[in-house]
Amino acid sequence: MTYGIIGAMQSEISLLKGNMEQLKAHPLAGTEYYTGLLGGKPVVLACSGIGKVSAAICAQTMIIRFGADALINTGVAGCVCDDLTVYDVVLSQDVVYHDFDSDLLIKYFPHTDRFPGDPELLALAQKAYAALGDPGYRLKVGRVATGDQFIESKEVKDNIVSRCRPDCVEMEGAAIAHAAYISGLPVLVIRSMSDNADGNADVSFHTFETVCADHSARLLLKMLELA
């Protein structure tokens, strides 16, 4: 089993890259793909760049060029639910687009507007969280909503919540889950809350980006050690 691991930003992959063994870099189309072992398991790791298109290109490349059998997206997100706050982590029960017409997604390929998290990866992530002891944040299995926009206003946030009912918002998860879905591969999105997707989101994001990116990455590292 080769795990394809994607972070959108360098901050989201640096802890993982630093823990890799037999690291080998493969530059391709402006992106560095790193193969090697993480937690003793074969992985391909990359920083995709932000947004849906870059994430989808990276995900599909991992599948067809590097033989990824499962995709995991790790990183930070804006919290939009009442029971979590900064530092907490969401695991994707499912992932949706908040900026793509659901009716069209259902009518045309891939004929779904919802990409479920893999039950085995979800169980492994929960086991990893338990194995970390008390890591100082809460874990929730919930909905991730993706779109090509940094959400930093109450109005935009409220609009997304009323339409999609997510627990957090980010900019890559659905594209990665979509790529996994059409190839029949397991997928999981792991996101630590860097901000509350409101008027303070930019300041909060820059304050908590590194520590939250590492929360998500450390949970993923523990998953791979236990896999």
Ligand code: SAH
């Ligand atoms: N304000 C920052 C935004 C960077 S993009 C800047 O100007 O540098 C934010 C990245 O973190 C994306 O990859 C996205 O997946 C995630 N993210 C974190 N908080 C988010 C939010 N409130 N809305 C959308 N994406 C968010």
